[in-house]
Amino acid sequence: GQQVMQIPQYQHVQEGEDFTTYCNSSTTLSNIQWYKQRPGGHPVFLIQLVKSGEVKKQKRLTFQFGEAKKNSSLHITATQTTDVGTYFCAGPHYGGSQGNLIFGKGTKLSVKP
Amino acid sequence: AAGVIQSPRHLIKEKRETATLKCYPIPRHDTVYWYQQGPGQDPQFLISFYEKMQSDKGSIPDRFSAQQFSDYHSELNMSSLELGDSALYFCASSVSGGGTDTQYFGPGTRLTVL
Numbered sequence: 001g002q003q004v005m006q007i008p009q010y011q012h013v014q015e016g017e018d019f020t021t022y023c024n025s026s027t028t029l030s031n032i033q034w035y036k037q038r039p040g041g042h043p044v045f046l047i048q049l050v051k052s053g054e055v056k057k058q059k060r061l062t063f064q065f066g067e068a069k070k071n072s073s074l075h076i077t078a079t080q081t082t083d084v085g086t087y088f089c090a091g092p093h094y095g096g097s098q099g100n101l102i103f104g105k106g107t108k109l110s111v112k113p
Numbered sequence: 114a115a116g117v118i119q120s121p122r123h124l125i126k127e128k129r130e131t132a133t134l135k136c137y138p139i140p141r142h143d144t145v146y147w148y149q150q151g152p153g154q155d156p157q158f159l160i161s162f163y164e165k166m167q168s169d170k171g172s173i174p175d176r177f178s179a180q181q182f183s184d185y186h187s188e189l190n191m192s193s194l195e196l197g198d199s200a201l202y203f204c205a206s207s208v209s210g211g212g213t214d215t216q217y218f219g220p221g222t223r224l225t226v227l
Binding site: 033035041042043044045048088093100101102103104105106 | 146154155156157158161168169171203205215216217218219220221
């Protein structure tokens with residue numbers, strides 16, 4: 001069945017270092033969404049990418065959607081302790097109704113001060 | 114801004130008991146989704162409703178049922194609870210026709226089955 005894969009599973013960085021998580025889908029996606037979940041919290045929507053090759057920036061966060069619309073990445077420049085959490089990518093379930101999302105396993109980011 | 118409300122926030126049940134989780138979507142959101150998230154796992158889609166009708170079904174056990182009411186709130190009913198049902202249950206809501214299917218998650222209900 002349809003799968004969304006995400007690597008790495010864990011990433012430990014020193015504060016100020018950069019961080020990247022990668023997401024790959026087994027199927028072409030109409031869009032890809034990124035969520036952040038803080039420890040003990042709920043997933044919070046970060047961004048949605050729709051166009052092939054799209055790049056969007058939010059302050060220190062840069063999101064990319066691959067040309068084939070099957071992969072995506074999230075890059076954080078100069079991480080801060082507030083970036084700690086698990087970052088999930090999610091894509092619409094193929095054949096499902098609008099909005100039914102398939103999540104990647106997430107990348108858990110820890111930042112050492 | 115109003116967010117998704119879930120109740121209760123914590124629930125402890127015994128095996129074979131039943132549980133009802135409630136979700137109140139963001140006002141004017143017409144779609145509700147339920148997800149189950151085990152410890153250290155990603156959210157797994159269970160079921161969704163659009164305009165009070167079931168719109169999609171994921172990995173929801175037959176022991177679970179859900180519905181959306183006329184005021185758009187939704188309830189997830191879980192019967193014959195098993196130890197493996199212990200998890201965080203998230204409700205999310207979205208509004209259709211806006212060009213995006215951004216889902217806004219509630220704070221979750223932590224269900225513990227003993």
